[in-house]
Amino acid sequence: MKDFPKYALLLIVLMILQIGVLNNLNLGGYINPYIYILFILVLPFSTPGWLLLLLSFFVGFIMDYFCNTLGLHMSAAVMLAFARPAIIRSISFGIQDEKSSPDLAHEGLGWFARYVVIGVLVHHTTLFLLETFSFRLFYLTIVRIILSSAVSIFFIILIEILRLQRHKD
């Protein structure tokens, strides 16, 4: 609970970046990076499942409110929150320290990169498939998922590195 201000601040910063900058950055029409999911990814291991889902629901709602796509980001974010424990289980060895969180500072770049790649892919696949809601443009959707995911992963790791720098200072 003592980390609450920290996560709140992270959420606000991510939302400002996402809504203020990245949402207006439409690279070639195919690339829509979404970095707000970093908030869902780095919540502590000890976060209960229901809280994880509700927080994702809330974050998705904020995104949707500003993107005028009520329900789209909520769905994708909830999907990511649902997949998160399984992703963590699948790429980790042994038992996590209940007090730590799945971020760069605690788990190292290798683990974190894998974690982000899988998480972003889960989120973006859900998002773009729901958005097009058609298998007619299936290949185009695949291209969008891959390109957007690559850019999202890049930005998320960059932000996480910057966060780590601040942490060290």
Place this chain on the structure above:
Amino acid sequence: MNNLLKLLERFHFVILFIILFTISSVLYFNTTYYQKARLNQLTLGVSGFFDSYFSSWSSYFNLQTSNTKLFKENVNLKNRLAYLQQKLKMTADTVEELKTAEVLYRYMPATVVSNAVNQQNNFILIDAGEQDSVMAGMGVICDRGVVGVVVSSSEHFSSVISLLNTDLVVSAKHKKSGVFGSLSWNGIDYRKVKLLDIPLHINLAVGDTIVTSGFSAMFPPDIPLGSIVDFYKKDGRFFDITVELFADFKSLDKVYVVNSIRRKELNKMLEAAEK
């Protein structure tokens, strides 16, 4: 109850996920126009299928009335046409004015009551009889060709010997050359009849139209009957021509009985000539 709570506690993550995901999906598909349109399209595909199914049913019922209407109109037009043709002839040929001042053919509407195509000697029953001044010997046509000849009539119904009856021979002519022959059915294919007695020197081609000759006074001349699909030389003197009928006898419904005004007179003359 305790078990249920335990179950809920155990699966709360999955259950909550399902609830939240459903809520967001429903919200999403209820708000964005594109998805709305997509879903609408999907549901339209289903509802539209049933709609068109039912409308085709209801249009079938309307078809009956609209058909009858069109049919009556058609009869009027045919009568008018016959009258006008006569008028035209009159003005063109003033010498014969007095002789041809009357209409040569009258058409009476009738509906097929029963019909057969699968026998060798097929007969058709129509719902026009003596009351409608239908008499034996009158020709019966439909919008796409000759149907047959009335053989007997009661007060309200008439029996028609079908063109698809091996006993009926109709005089027909090759439209291009004007040469006539006899048309009859060989009892095999209900779409095809035989045209015989066309001499070998006539240039025939597949697709040529065969029309009524108008010699018998049962049918007006130049009603299209069918087109040539096959022909070969037979006996070294005449062609054996296979003609595909324009009329589909299996779906015969509305027909016209042809009343030739001069039928009696002509028949009398023919009988006299034969004697």
